[in-house]
Amino acid sequence: MRLQKKDDFRLIIVTGMSGSGKTQACRNLEDLGYFCVDNLPPVFIPKFAELCVHSAGHVNRVVLVVDTRSREFFDTFVHVLKQMYEENKPFELLFMEASDEAIIRRYKETRRRHPMAPNSRISEGINMERERLAGVRNEATYIIDTSTLRKTELKQKIVRLFGDAYVEQMSINILSFGFKFGMPLDADMVIDVRFLPNPFYIEKMRHKSGAVPEVAEYIAKWPVTQQFMEKLDDLVNFLIPQYIKEGKSQLVIAIGCTGGMHRSVFIARHLFDLLKNRGYLANLEHRDLMKNDVYEHLQ
Structure with missing residues (x-):
């Protein structure tokens, strides 16, 4: 999807595979001065963005994390993105992904259940999630594959993409x-x-x-x-x-x-x-x- 900007307002929507590093990316963006909201149902994105645009500059750097945890709400995601694009509402879509091997390893290390298959094998959950996210991935402004990335390397990518003039020094x-x-x-x-x-x-x-x-x-x-x-x-x-x-x-x-x-x-x-x-x-x-x-x- 084409990059859109409006004045100084910047809205980044982060989505992607569970276990791909969305949480770490969100932390990196917070370090760059963005206001982050996690697990927001897609239907609320346009209204939230509108409120931020009209906040008189108080909230003009926003990150929304949207993923399959929102369950049935997630099915409206692609429709919401296309609606925002048609109405010329500014946003950028960051899609986080990783290989099956990397995601499985990370879930094994943390001993967490995959949200798409809490009572089944992790690989089954990954396959279901990839299928469900296919349409969203096609709309992405940026795609970051974290399969072999260290945390510092991911942060460097985030800074290069989103670290504009607001970025502070160490x-x-x-x-x-x-x-x-x-x-x-x-x-x-x-x-x-x-x-x-x-x-x-x-x-x-x-x-x-x-x-x-x-x-x-x-x-x-x-x-x-x-x-x-x-x-x-x-x-x-x-x-x-x-x-x-x-x-x-x-x-x-x-x-x-x-x-x-x-x-x-x-x-x-x-x-x-x-x-x-x-x-x-x-x-x-x-x-x-x-x-x-x-x-x-x-x-």
Whole structure:
């Protein structure tokens, strides 16, 4: 079916074989900023699309997942699609499929029953579903065969097809913390900087954070700090493009010292500045700075 678009509104209807990766595709589209509705009866698609078009831009990127789970409602699917096309209502149809072998393997791994044959062999359900979906497949704007695709490869295909100007970069969150307050549970990387010279033992710096120039200069002046920062920069410059290539949408780098006030704050700020200067979407957070009794902090 011919691709249709209208202004900035984009409606993607996802359908296809059970076990072909519709759920994963929907998650990928959610990561791209789409509003997703699963298992919507086809008869409701035109009215739902009309409501979205007239939402004053509040809902203009929509994904509807429609498949054989809607049972008798599914028989109206092709008719609904043709009606929308004739009425010039914008939509794109993504059909997900996979080989019988791949679908059977996935059902065996998850120990789930096939929706078309809950009390029979999986292969029977696959044959019934292929026959029922034949007409819908012929109307597809895009067809993705996931038989041999990894999750990252599927995401790359989804991004290429639907990742337009709204797509965000991988977000990188730089988090300073103190080990005495516990490690952050959501960290992808944890860098321990407790080996660096500690301004805490300098009376005039004890109550100033690592963002204060005086404290930052003290930490930075030592050869061990300079050597560490060079190695850290090299590591991050190597790793981040690899994470982006792999399809990671968010990265949390946690920098920890004892109290989360001096050394971790300084290194986190350094790393944040490095990534911002290289054009990455970076955020900086000092988790435990306010937990220290007395401090002076300058951003």
